[in-house]
Amino acid sequence: MANGYTHDTLIIGAGAAGLMAAIFAGRNAQPPNQVAVVDGAKHIGAKILVSGGGRCNVTHDVVTPDDFAGSKRNQIAKVLKTFKADDTVDFFADLGVDLKRENTGKLFPTTDRARTVLDALLLAVDKANATILNEHRVTAVSRRDDGFVVRTQQGDLHTRKLILATGGKSLPKTGSDGLGYGFAISLGHSLTKTTPALVPLVLSDGHWLTRLSGLTTDVELAVASSTGKITRRQAGSLLLTHFGLSGPAAMDISRHWIAAHNIDPGTKLLINFLPGRTFEQIEAELVALTESHGGAGITSLLYDYVQRRLAHTLVADGADVDPTTPMAQLNKPQRRAVVKALTALPVPIVRDRGYLFAEVTAGGVPLSEINLSTMASRKCPGLYLCGELLDVDGRIGGYNFQWAWASGRLAGMSAAIG
Ligand SMILES: Cc1cc2nc3c(=O)[nH]c(=O)nc-3n(C[C@H](O)[C@H](O)[C@H](O)COP(=O)(O)OP(=O)(O)OC[C@H]3O[C@@H](n4cnc5c(N)ncnc54)[C@H](O)[C@@H]3O)c2cc1C
Incomplete structure (x- = not known):
């Protein structure tokens, strides 16, 4: 290419956001502009393949900014409205991938295979005349004249426009190990604190709940400050494991517990095993049961409430x-202790399970540093950012991919025509 550029638009990271950026940059590029996406991995798309238990929960039938955390809701909304869940359905249908809605509202490919989604994306990249360069781990990026030098294991690449789609730190063996944050910082961006999100929570060693490993039950979890103020509630299914708490309810609340605990180490997690019911309601019921079934053992009376x-x-x-x-024969303090165990059991969370087990990363490059009509950097001309690298994380249900599709598409399109 003229001016010594090897590419017009180069994308670092061929995950969900980067592949989407490559497709839309390629589709919108003026020939002979060259679009390529580089990735350190030998095999592209490892995270897509493991997603949704190998079925890839592509999106959700209803996606709102409230399903996300991190940057402000109105900032997240600006990007989401450029590519909605229906657009995702149409986009994949055009690629030959039909999605089906499950009764949770989650959308999966009708094949129930994440491979279908990945193969369609790779074919679409190819059809858009964008190139994938695998085994091109990037070690540094720098500005040069009006473009960028991208240092890879295979040598330097020179590009006019650069899209960072390097993801976060979750599941680092897939190649998303946080190095990309350093690229953003070196090009003038800041970073909000990053922590694991959608991650199981570990109870103190040998805690009695771990003896119920394998038990699944609907609960409402609550994050309570050291003064007792409830700052977050999350209803859903809880899975008790040999180490502590997993399942959608625990995963969804994890980022909120971690953020609160970082500020207030006295933060507690409370479990209500009777979601939607209060301490007062259950206490009143047990008082009534004392009159009608006073001779029955307390435990057997609870069989109507929770699993044996x-x-x-x-x-x-x-x-x-x-x-x-x-x-x-229960005295009042004992009865109240039983009601508390049922409706507001405080559990000693000692840590989260870390990035090895986290599905996403909370924190990242703040959306305030991005032009949200284009995903262009407000700090560095010619640079665009998308995906999990940004300070946006969604709850379980296909929201994180929806963010990747929407932000990746916008970044790719804007870089190509910008
Ligand atoms: C087990 C698991 C299951 C999940 N299931 C779902 C689900 O069903 N639905 C859903 O919505 N979300 C799910 N997620 C979350 C979702 O996968 C991510 O939010 C999404 O993939 C993020 O896309 P991304 O492109 O921003 O980042 P990533 O997918 O992390 O991609 C980043 C890419 O950049 C590359 N890269 C990083 N640094 C460099 C470098 N220095 N040089 C070259 N390449 C680099 C990496 O190799 C990687 O390919 C799941 C996550 C996990 C871990």
């Missing part, structure tokens, strides 16, 4: 009450 194994353990370990005690 759980009832036994909540009474014995959560409330420290002999589980065979007849209802009528």
Whole structure:
């Protein structure tokens, strides 16, 4: 190319956002402008392949800014409205991938195979005349004249426009190890604190709840400050494991517990095993049961409320009450301890499981540093950013991919025509 450029638009990172950027940069580029996407991985798309349990939860039928955290809702909304969930459905249908809606609202390919999604994206990149350069790990980027030098294991590349789509730090073995944050910083950006998100939570060693490993139950989790103020609630399914808490409810609340705990180490996580019911309601019911079924053991009375194994353990370990005690013999503090174990059990979270087990990264480059009509950097001309690298993380349900599709498309299109 003229002026010593090897490319007109170069994208670093061939994940969901980078592949989308490559497709839309390629489709919108004026020939002979060259578009390429470089990635350190030998095999492209590892994270797409493991997503959604190998089925790839491509998007959700309803996507709103409230499904995300990190940057401000109105900033996130600006990008989401450029490419909605329906647009994702149409886009994939055009690529020959039909999506089906499950009763949770999650959308998956009808084949139930993430490979279908990845193969379609790779073919679309090719059809858009964009090139994928795998095994091109980038080690540094710098500005040169009105373009960029991208240093890779295979030598330097020179590009007029640069799109950073390097993802976050979750599942680092897929190639997303956080190096891209350094590129953004070296080009003038800042970074909000990054932490694992959608990550299981670890209970103190040998905690009695871990003996219920494998048990799944609907709960409402709450993050409470050291003064007792509830700052976040999350309803959903909880999976108890040998180390602590997993399943959608725990994963969804994890980033909120981590953020609160970083500021206030006295932050607690409370479990309500009777979602939608309050301490007062359950206490009133147990008082009534004392009158009608006073001779029955407390644990057996709870079988109508929670699973048997759980009832036994909540009474014995959560409330420290002999589980065979007849209802009528419970004194008031004991009855209230049982009600508390059922509706507001504080659990000692000692840490999260870290990036190895996190599905996304919270934090990143703030959207305030991005022109949200184009995904262009406000700090560095010619630079565009998209995907998980930015300070946006969604809850479980296809929202993170929707963010990647929307922001990647906008970045690719804008870089090509900008
Ligand atoms: C186990 C798991 C399951 C998930 N399931 C779902 C799901 O079903 N639905 C959903 O919406 N979300 C899901 N997610 C989240 C979703 O996968 C991510 O949010 C999304 O893939 C982010 O896309 P991205 O392109 O921004 O980043 P990434 O997918 O992380 O891609 C970044 C790419 O950049 C490359 N790269 C990084 N640094 C360099 C460098 N220095 N040089 C060259 N290349 C580099 C990496 O190799 C990688 O290919 C899941 C995540 C995990 C870990």
